[in-house]
Amino acid sequence: MAEDVSEPVEQIRLSEREMDATIKELCRSKADEFRMLGYEHVAGTDIWNCLSEKYEKNGEPLLHQMVNDILSLKVTTLMNWMTMSIYRNNARF
Numbered sequence: 655m656a657e658d659v660s661e662p663v664e665q666i667r668l669s670e671r672e673m674d675a676t677i678k679e680l681c682r683s684k685a686d687e688f689r690m691l692g693y694e695h696v697a698g699t700d701i702w703n704c705l706s707e708k709y710e711k712n713g714e715p716l717l718h719q720m721v722n723d724i725l726s727l728k729v730t731t732l733m734n735w736m737t738m739s740i741y742r743n744n745a746r747f
Contacts, residue, residue, distance in 0.1 A: 668717075673717065677702070677720060677721075677724070678698060678702070680721060680724045680725070681698035681699070681701040681702045681724060682698035684698070684701045684724050684725065684727060685697050685698045685700065685701055688729055688732065691729060693729060693732075693733070696732065700732065700736065701724060701727060701732065703735075703739075704727070704731070704732050704735040704736070705720070705723050705724065705727065707735070708723075
C-alpha cells in the first residue's frame with residue numbers, strides 16, 4: 655500500500671476587514687440569487703440582518719458556519735423574517 659504523504663494544508667488568516675468584506679460579498683451574492691428567482695427587492699443587508707438576529711441570540715459563530723448559513727439560507731426563511739420585521743417595526747410606532 656502506498657503511504658499518503660500529502661503536505662499539510664496551510665491555514666489562511668483573514669483580517670477583520672477582509673472577513674467583513676468576504677461576508678458582505680457572500681450576502682450580496684445570495685441577494686442576487688434571490689433576485690434571479692423574482693424577489694427583486696432583496697439586498698445583501700437583508701440577508702445579513704436576517705442571519706445576524708440569530709447570532710445575537712446564539713452568539714457569533716465561526717466563519718465556516720456563517721458562510722454555510724448564508725449559502726444555505728432559503729428564500730422562505732428570509733421572507734418570514736422580513737414579514738416579522740415589518741410587524742415588529744410597525745408595533746413600535
